[in-house]
Amino acid sequence: MKDVEVKIGQKFPLTIKRLGINGEGIGYFKRKITFVPDALPGEVVLVRVTKVSNRFLEGKMMKVRESVPERVNPPCPVFFLCGGCQLQHMSYDAQLKFKQQIIIDSMEKYAGHVKADKVKPTIGMDKPFRYRSKNQFPVEKSGRKIRAGLYKEQSNTLIDLDECIVQDKRTMETTQSIKAIMSELNIDVAKNVNKEEGVRYIMTRVAEDSGEIQVILVSTTPDLKKADLLSERIMRLPHVTSFGLNINDDRDLLVGEETIILSGDETIHEKIGMTEYDVTAVSAFPINIKQTNVLYEAVVEAAELTGKENVADLFCGAGGSALKLAAHARALKGVDLNEQEIINATYSASANAIDNVTFEHGEPADKLEEWIQDRFYPDVITINPNRSGLTADEIDAINEIKPHRFIYISRNPSTLAKDLAHLTKAFTVDYIQPIDMFPQTTQVEAVVRLSRKRRL
Structure with missing residues (x-):
């Protein structure tokens, strides 16, 4: 045609x-x-x-x-301009069904042998707004006035946000105060990092449990003008217990490797369920605390531990789910590529008096092989990779070891389906449980339970 x-x-x-x-x-x-x-x-x-x-x-x-009944009026006045949310015009029930369908569609495309009935309904939130405990807004300057917010979808036009209804109110109020302080002090801003020096992002995080707030300014330089006065003013803000600079002059990265705490504590104190955590400035710690507890409970349920099992937790991060699993395991070893996260996880294990865990820094596939050589044979393996999914080496290692149960925590339905196409050579998919960690957006996470095939 x-x-x-x-x-x-x-x-x-x-x-x-x-x-x-x-x-x-x-x-x-x-x-x-x-x-x-x-x-x-x-x-x-x-x-x-x-x-x-x-x-x-x-x-x-x-x-x-x-129109259709699923269409609703988005409560955010800049929804049709801002690229932060994609689904506010859809009823929340419809959002949850859509996220289940995303996973089903991915399986059909890349792993057709994993049938639709393996994908459970998405677990959502009772109140799907105000759930984000952290924000990181780019900044720009007009005269002396500092503007911060999100970019208009598919553009470099910044929307100056006074409010964001998916953010915790406390982070937004703190951000507004910081913008005013930076404007009064005429703080330098680097919108173009190739030509300018100064602040690139305002980052605020609140601990749901303690109410402590950490403020980090991402800057191209550690020698920020008027840093002492800026630090003094910011530390006066309600509930702010930590202030620092993250040094990053790479335009392709949101944060750099070096963070300098200028005033207050290095961490804020968070609690998920009964487990306490110290959260550092650039930790990949969850930002939806309520749903993270749901996620961890889903991981524990999928693992079906009796107290006799060895558990290997790959890409363990700051030890979030690992510390939950350890309460039901004989022993647990965790590994992550980020050394600071391993330090955080080790500290949290000690603070919670959890003594049957060991956290190590390194390449997960290499560590897994090393543990087995040291006679630590995992009965259960859990893995929480980034959105790019697993490497061929990681898939080969897991298929070769063949633990009784394998729990895959996915952030990307497409890479999950592609990985399952290879993992199901050694495992059977028992179920896939979608969890809505980011309401009003298209993102969906899932806990996948796989069991070792009896005949290989």
């Missing part, structure tokens, strides 16, 4: 069939797949074409001609 010519700016009605992985509506115009942000499945929308390629079209929704 001859390709139908479509021009940028052309308008046409479109029926939306489904949502894409980024939350965009998907329809077909003259059999060509068309992506339309903010459109929902079942709707008929008027679309104006914004991009044309040989394989697909992109369009902007001009009008909803036929």
